[in-house]
Amino acid sequence: MKRKVTLKQIAKELDVSISTVSKALRNSKEISEDTRQKVQAFAKLYNYRPNNIALSLKNRKTKTIGIIIPEIVHHFFSKVIRGIELVANKRGYNVIVGLSNESFSKEVINMEMLANGSIDGFILSISKETLQQQDYHHFTETINQGMPIVMFDRVVNEVNCDKVIVDDLKGSKKAVNRLVEKGCETIAIITTKDYVSVGRLRTQGYIEALEENNIKLKGSLILKVDDALVSDDDLEFLEKDIVTLIESNKNIDGIFAVNELYAITAMKVARKLGLRIPDDIQVIGFTDGVLSKHATPSLTTVSQHAQEMGEKSAELLINNLEIEEDEDHYQTVVIETELIERNSTK
Amino acid sequence: MKRKVTLKQIAKELDVSISTVSKALRNSKEISEDTRQKVQAFAKLYNYRPNNIALSLKNRKTKTIGIIIPEIVHHFFSKVIRGIELVANKRGYNVIVGLSNESFSKEVINMEMLANGSIDGFILSISKETLQQQDYHHFTETINQGMPIVMFDRVVNEVNCDKVIVDDLKGSKKAVNRLVEKGCETIAIITTKDYVSVGRLRTQGYIEALEENNIKLKGSLILKVDDALVSDDDLEFLEKDIVTLIESNKNIDGIFAVNELYAITAMKVARKLGLRIPDDIQVIGFTDGVLSKHATPSLTTVSQHAQEMGEKSAELLINNLEIEEDEDHYQTVVIETELIERNSTK
DNA sequence: AAAGGCAACGCAAACGTTTTCGTGTTGACA
DNA sequence: TGTCAACACGAAAACGTTTGCGTTGCCTTT
Numbered sequence A, B: 001m002k003r004k005v006t007l008k009q010i011a012k013e014l015d016v017s018i019s020t021v022s023k024a025l026r027n028s029k030e031i032s033e034d035t036r037q038k039v040q041a042f043a044k045l046y047n048y049r050p051n052n053i054a055l056s057l058k059n060r061k062t063k064t065i066g067i068i069i070p071e072i073v074h075h076f077f078s079k080v081i082r083g084i085e086l087v088a089n090k091r092g093y094n095v096i097v098g099l100s101n102e103s104f105s106k107e108v109i110n111m112e113m114l115a116n117g118s119i120d121g122f123i124l125s126i127s128k129e130t131l132q133q134q135d136y137h138h139f140t141e142t143i144n145q146g147m148p149i150v151m152f153d154r155v156v157n158e159v160n161c162d163k164v165i166v167d168d169l170k171g172s173k174k175a176v177n178r179l180v181e182k183g184c185e186t187i188a189i190i191t192t193k194d195y196v197s198v199g200r201l202r203t204q205g206y207i208e209a210l211e212e213n214n215i216k217l218k219g220s221l222i223l224k225v226d227d228a229l230v231s232d233d234d235l236e237f238l239e240k241d242i243v244t245l246i247e248s249n250k251n252i253d254g255i256f257a258v259n260e261l262y263a264i265t266a267m268k269v270a271r272k273l274g275l276r277i278p279d280d281i282q283v284i285g286f287t288d289g290v291l292s293k294h295a296t297p298s299l300t301t302v303s304q305h306a307q308e309m310g311e312k313s314a315e316l317l318i319n320n321l322e323i324e325e326d327e328d329h330y331q332t333v334v335i336e337t338e339l340i341e342r343n344s345t346k
Numbered sequence C: 001a002a003a004g005g006c007a008a009c010g011c012a013a014a015c016g017t018t019t020t021c022g023t024g025t026t027g028a029c030a
Numbered sequence D: 001t002g003t004c005a006a007c008a009c010g011a012a013a014a015c016g017t018t019t020g021c022g023t024t025g026c027c028t029t030t
Helices: A007-014 A018-025 A033-045 A052-059 A075-090 A104-115 A128-133 A137-144 A168-181 A197-212 A236-247 A260-272 A290-294 A306-322 B007-014 B018-025 B033-045 B052-059 B075-090 B104-115 B128-133 B137-144 B168-181 B197-212 B236-247 B260-272 B290-294 B306-322
Strands: A064-069 A094-099 A121-124 A149-152 A162-166 A187-192 A222-225 A254-257 A282-286 A300-303 A332-335 A338-340 B064-069 B094-099 B121-124 B149-152 B162-166 B187-192 B222-225 B254-257 B282-286 B300-303 B332-335 B338-340
Touching: A007 A018, A007 A033, A018 A033, A052 B052, A064 A075, A064 A104, A064 A306, A075 A094, A075 A306, A075 B094, A094 A104, A094 B075, A094 B094, A104 A121, A104 A128, A104 A137, A121 A306, A137 A149, A149 A306, A162 A168, A162 A306, A168 A187, A168 A197, A168 A254, A168 A282, A168 A300, A168 A338, A187 A197, A187 A236, A187 A260, A197 A222, A222 A236, A236 A260, A254 A260, A260 A282, A260 A290, A260 B290, A290 B260, A290 B290, A306 A332, B007 B018, B007 B033, B018 B033, B064 B075, B064 B104, B064 B306, B075 B094, B075 B306, B094 B104, B104 B121, B104 B128, B104 B137, B121 B306, B137 B149, B149 B306, B162 B168, B162 B306, B168 B187, B168 B197, B168 B254, B168 B282, B168 B300, B168 B338, B187 B197, B187 B236, B187 B260, B197 B222, B222 B236, B236 B260, B254 B260, B260 B282, B260 B290, B306 B332
Parallel strands: A064 A094, A064 A121, A121 A149, A149 A162, A162 A332, A187 A222, A187 A254, A254 A282, A282 A300, B064 B094, B064 B121, B121 B149, B149 B162, B162 B332, B187 B222, B187 B254, B254 B282, B282 B300
Antiparallel strands: A300 A338, B300 B338
């Protein structure tokens, strides 16, 4: 087992000083052609690579980005990570990920773990618990210490930083409008409680779209799911709620769901109730997932371009890191949504 | 903006030496009660946190695990990451992820980027291209330099290290046996080319299960998909192949697919050809994904316990890192599969 | 009063780099 | 022969820690 070789060892072996070795390897013209060649040959032979940690300490930057997300087993988030990793790697950065698991304390702990020198900046999406508690001190403190943050998707006005969001309002208006175009007259929405900003915005888009189409809003058509009760493994409550929704509004002919799982579940429930899709009820979801693509019928959906969000977030952060003259002039980038039509609409 | 405070600054402020500060903070009994309190109070006030990079350099360990996987937008891999992150965090480690994107060179580059001091050890799953080229020098060299590796799922005999695998052979035998029990007599398999070890093993399990049930093996029932041609977005080739498979073997009444996507696609194609599931054809897949759970009909599947694989991998690696006396005695942990019955079988 | 002991603290090395600033040697030139 | 520049290299500081050991000053002991 040959351990990693250091400058010191090379220096000792070649009987020169450490600084000579360092300079020789970096092609400094202070060093004679002779010794340079000798050092480089030796370094190559022993496969010398500078120690990243030492470099980080010296340069006071790690070339590493910290990602904090609520959940990784999730298509949207993993696609965002892919996007981040793509441009990060291209620009010489690594990514280190922490999962908050939708918990406030885990979010705080994870950030503290990374904020002490391990990374140069954060890209994150806020956990639900944090959104509920509205406690954002860990974000502001981090920023105050000079560590930049880029928030994506789940953002919050109280924190002043770069943000990358989806145009949730416009996206859901697009979806509802399409349902109207396709002939729907009684359109329900399955959404989340309002503290999740994206849920609130999508609901608002639904409402505005109805108004613009002169369709009267009806409270019983709005199903706000308590997602504390709904996990990937336990859809019972969700299904019951949807059954109630459909049965108490027999004339529903369109459903807009703020995420993939709700949409798929709605289709499943509808079918169980003897309704055909898209003939009796048309359904549109909101998200990027695989479920939509491979469901039967495949689901018409509002794509969020998750990977692009990741890419953009990484670009924002790295630009911020590498260009000094920013003077906390933060921007919010809006990623346009795209309506992908499949077979759950006519 | 108040930058992070260092020992040196505290020392200067309190007019003591750096070492006194350090010792005071670590409750050394060399330091008087008085100064200790003073220092600790000051440190608390300024929210002092030791710099991780400096600690890493000093201790020659980073408390960070490097993960290299072929793809992150994939339920299996993201679940493994979740498992890794869970135990890593519990034991005070961070995880840094690199994506090989199934490419040999990206795998090598990513590993080199991390191997120079950034991490203490690797947990990885080999890219397809690497498996094809059978070039494993980057693994062996890394291990030779004293950096431990744990491989999971896609492993290789040529490299001597800890491994965590699924019992692919047994798992697929379970699946095929179940199909036989449920009355299937003509069972097809949809699998991958043999260089993917898990594909090969699952195919072998299929073959052995048929033998044990005295069912004659028929070459035309084995569909080896060239997954270079199949992406999540382009299932055309796959569908055509499956159409051919079913049409040239009209009596097929059971299909075993080595992954979720193949299984779902098989169901879709079968339905298009007018076959009912599970009445005419029963289908079992292999994997952990969401597709199986939410498909219609939901898919009976061999669960790999991906998260458990991640947890086990992390435990192996960290144990290896923290217990010195290992003496390259590597182990291979086999995670048992579990057959989850849903509605694609009778 | 001298010796010893202990409490409380500082020095310096070490981890592996990069880089600034010497310093010694050579050769050229007046 | 003396001066000076160019050349080639080394010493040391710095990044932020931890820690073994040396160094004070004071108190106890005989």
